[in-house]
Amino acid sequence: xxxxxxxxxxxxxxxxxxxxxxxxxxxxxxxxxxxxxxxxxxxxxxxxxxxxxxxxxxxxxxxxxxxxxxxxxxxxxxxxxxxxxxxxxxxxxxxxxxxxxxxxxxxxxxxxxxxxxxxxxxxxxxxxxxxxxxxxxxxxxxxxxxxxxxxxxxxxxxxxxxxxxxxxxxxxxxxxxxxxxxxxxxxxxxxxxxxxxxxxxxxxxxxxxxxxxxxxxxxxxxxxxxxxxxxxxxxxxxxxxxxxxxxxxxxxxxxxxxxxxxxxxxxxxxxxxxxxxxxxxxxxxxxxxxxxxxxxxxxxxxxxxxxxxxxxxxxx
Amino acid sequence: xxxxxxxxxxxxxxxxxxxxxxxxxxxxxxxxxxxxxxxxxxxxxxxxxxxxxxxxxxxxxxxxxxxxxxxxxxxxxxxxxxxxxxxxxxxxxxxxxxxxxxxxxxxxxxxxxxxxxx
Numbered sequence: 033x034x035x036x037x038x039x040x041x042x043x044x045x046x047x048x049x050x051x052x053x054x055x056x057x058x059x060x061x062x063x064x065x066x067x068x069x070x071x072x073x074x075x076x077x078x079x080x081x082x083x084x085x086x087x088x089x090x091x092x093x094x095x096x097x098x099x100x101x102x103x104x105x106x107x108x109x110x111x112x113x114x115x116x117x118x119x120x121x122x123x124x125x126x127x128x129x130x131x132x133x134x135x136x137x138x139x140x141x142x143x144x145x146x147x148x149x150x151x152x153x154x155x156x157x158x159x160x161x162x163x164x165x166x167x168x169x170x171x172x173x174x175x176x177x178x179x180x181x182x183x184x185x186x187x188x189x190x191x192x193x194x195x196x197x198x199x200x201x202x203x204x205x206x207x208x209x210x211x212x213x214x215x216x217x218x219x220x221x222x223x224x225x226x227x228x229x230x231x232x233x234x235x236x237x238x239x240x241x242x243x244x245x246x247x248x249x250x251x252x253x254x255x256x257x258x259x260x261x262x263x264x265x266x267x268x269x270x271x272x273x274x275x276x277x278x279x280x281x282x283x284x285x286x287x288x289x290x291x292x293x294x295x296x297x298x299x300x301x302x303x304x305x306x307x308x309x310x311x312x313x314x315x316x317x318x319x320x321x322x323x324x325x326x327x328x329x330x331x332x333x334x335x336x337x338x339x340x341x342x343x344x345x346x347x348x
Numbered sequence: 349x350x351x352x353x354x355x356x357x358x359x360x361x362x363x364x365x366x367x368x369x370x371x372x373x374x375x376x377x378x379x380x381x382x383x384x385x386x387x388x389x390x391x392x393x394x395x396x397x398x399x400x401x402x403x404x405x406x407x408x409x410x411x412x413x414x415x416x417x418x419x420x421x422x423x424x425x426x427x428x429x430x431x432x433x434x435x436x437x438x439x440x441x442x443x444x445x446x447x448x449x450x451x452x453x454x455x456x457x458x459x460x461x462x463x464x465x466x
Contacts, residue, residue, distance in 0.1 A: 033350040042357035046365060093369075097377045101386040102395075117362035124358045135354040142425055143355075164388050168403075176407045179414040186421040193428035251389055256373040260366070321465030324410055328454070328463050332417070336447065339424070346431055347440050 041134045045124045053266030054085045056273075059302075060309045061085075067313045088259075095255035100163065103252065107161035112253070112260035115154025119267040122147035126274045127202040129293040130284055140201035141193050144275060145186055148230065151264065152178050155232070155239065158261070159249035170248020173320050174232065174239040180327035181229035181236075187335035188223040191342045192216060192279045201275075205283035213280070215345065219338040220280040222331050224304075227272040228311060229323065231265060235315035236323055273304035409462050413454065420450050 061084060065072030077083025099105055125140045125147075127133035137143050152174060159171020193199050195216065196207035229236040240248035250261050277283055277300035284293030318326070388395045423446070430439055457463060 033353070038350075038354055038357045041354050042361040045358050046361045093372055093376050095377060096379065097373055098381070098385055100388050101383075102388050113363070113366040116366065117359065120362045120365070121355060121358050124355060135351040135358065137351045137355070162388075165390065172403070172405070176410070179407060179410045183414060183417050183421060186418070187424070190421060190424040190428065193425060194431055197428065197432040199425060199428060246389070246391070255377055256369050260369060321406075324407065324465055325463065328410070328413070329458065332454075336451065339447070340444070343431060343440050343443070347436050 041124075045120065045134050049120045049123055049267055049270075052270045053263055055302075056269050056305045057085050057266050058082065059306065060312075063306060063309050064313050067310070092259035093256050097255045097257065098252075100252050102163040104161040104163065107157050108252075109257070111154050111158035111161060112257045112264070113154075114157055115151055116260050116264040116267070118147045118151040118154075119264055119271050123267070123271050123274075125201060126271070126278060126297075127205055127283060128274075128297045130289055131202065132294075133202055136202060137200070139199045141189050141199050141204065141279075144201070144271075145189060148268070148271065149178075149182060151268065152230070154261075154264065155249050158253070162249065162252040164252050166245040166247075166251045167249050169245050170239045170241075170251070173241075173245075174249060176320050177229055177232065177236065177239060177323060180323050180331075181226040184222045184327060184331035184335045185226035185230065187332065187339060188219040188226065189279065191219045191335070191338045194339070194342045194346060197346075201278050201283075205278055205285065208282040208285060210282070212282075216280055216338070216342070218334050219342075220276070222335045222338065223276060223279065224307070225331060227276065228308060229327075231268045231272060231308075233265075233269070233308060234312040235318050237317055238320045238323070241317060269305055269308055270301070273308065274298075274301040276304045277301040406465055409457075413457065413462075416450060416453070420447065 061072045062080070073081030073084035075081055076087045099108055122144045124134040125137050125143050127136070127140070133140070155174045156171050159167040159174065162168075192204060195212065196204040198204060198207065232239050238244075240250065245251075250258060253261060274297065277297055281300045281304075283300070284297050286292070286296035289296065390396065424443070427439060427443055430436065
C-alpha cells in the first residue's frame with residue numbers, strides 16, 4: 033500500500049465520520065418528531081429542514097468558548113478529543129464491501145471493542161476536569177455504567193467470534209449464514225442493549241440526565257467543544273449500528289453483493305440506527321442501580337447462556 | 349501490517365480534525381471572559397463549598413466483579429480461534445469448568461446480597 037492510498041483511506045474514514053452522524057442526527061430529528069406527532073425542523077435549507085445540523089454546526093463554532101476558572105485546563109481541553117478519536121479509529125476497522133475494510137485488521141472484533149472502550153475515558157476526564165459537582169456525579173454514573181455494559185458486550189461479541197472461528201470482522205461476515213439470525217438472537221439483543229448503554233442514550237442516559245444533573249460531564253462545555261461531544265455520540269451510533277450489522281445481520285451480504293455490498297452494509301446499519309432512535313422515543317430513563325441490576329442479573333447470564341449455546345452447537 | 353499503518357494514519361487524521369476545529373474556534377468564537385462567566389456552574393447560585401468534598405462510591409463491589417469477569421472475557425477471544433480445530437471439544441470442557449467456577453462466584457455473591465446498590 034502506497035502512502036497516497038493510506039492517505040486516501042484515512043480521509044475517506046474522516047469524511048464518513050463527518051457525514052454519516054449528520055444523517056443519523058437528521059433522521060433522529062425527523063423520526064422522533066413524527067413519532068411524537070410533530071414536524072421537526074422545517075426551515076433550515078428549505079426542504080424539510082435538511083440543513084438543520086449544518087446550521088447548528090455553524091452556530092456552535094461562533095459561540096464563546098468558556099473554560100471555568102476552577103477547571104483543570106489541559107484535561108478539560110483534551111477530553112473532547114479523547115471522546116471523539118476512538119470512534120473514528122474504530123470506524124476504520126468496519127468491513128463495508130466484500131474483501132474491503134479501510135483497515136482490514138486480523139483481530140478486528142477485539143480492536144473495535146478496545147477502541148470504543150477508550151472513548152468512555154473522554155466522558156470521565158471531562159467530568160473530572162470540569163471541577164463541577166454535576167459533572168463529577170455524571171462522570172461517576174458514566175463509570176458505573178461502564179461496568180454494566182462493557183462485559184455483556186464483550187461476551188456477546190465473543191459468542192459471534194466463536195461461531196465464525198475468527199476474530200476478523202470480514203471473516204465473520206464471510207462465515208455468516210442466515211440461520212445465525214435465530215442462533216445468535218439472544219446475543220444480538222444483549223449487544224443492542226449494551227450498545228445503547230455505552231452511547232449513554234435513553235433509556236440509559238443517567239450520566240447526562242438533564243432533569244437531575246443538568247448535562248452531567250458536559251455541563252461546563254460550550255461551543256465547538258460541546259459540539260465535538262455531540263459528534264462523538266452520533267459517531268458512536270453510526271459505529272455501533274454498523275458493528276451490529278456486521279456481526280449479526282451479515283454485513284455486505286445480500287443480492288448483488290459484488291456490486292452493492294457497501295450499500296447493504298450501510299442500509300442494515302441505518303436500520304439499526306433507526307431502531308436506536310425508536311428505543312429512545314419509547315422508554316423513560318432508568319436509574320443507575322436498575323441498569324446495574326439488569327446487567328448482572330439479566331444481560332450477563334443471557335450472554336453466558338448464548339456463549340454456551342454457540343460453543344455447543346459449534347462443537348457438535 | 350499495512351492495516352496498522354492505516355490505523356495510525358486514521359489516528360493522525362483524528363488529531364488533525366480536532367486541531368482544525370480548535371483553530372476554527374479560535375478564529376470565529378468571541379472572547380469576553382468575566383469572573384462570573386468563569387465561575388463553576390451550579391444552577392445559577394454561587395458554588396457551595398470548596399474543591400474538596402466527600403462522596404460515596406456505591407458500586408465498588410460491582411467494580412471488583414467487573415475486573416474478574418473482564419479477565420474471564422479476555423480468555424474467551426483466543427478460544428474462538430481454536431474451538432473449530434481438532435482441539436475444540438477438549439477446550440470446550442476446559443472453558444466450561446473455568447466459566448462455571450466464575451459463575452458460581454457470581455451466584456454466590458448475588459445470593460449473599462452483593463449485587464445490591466447500597
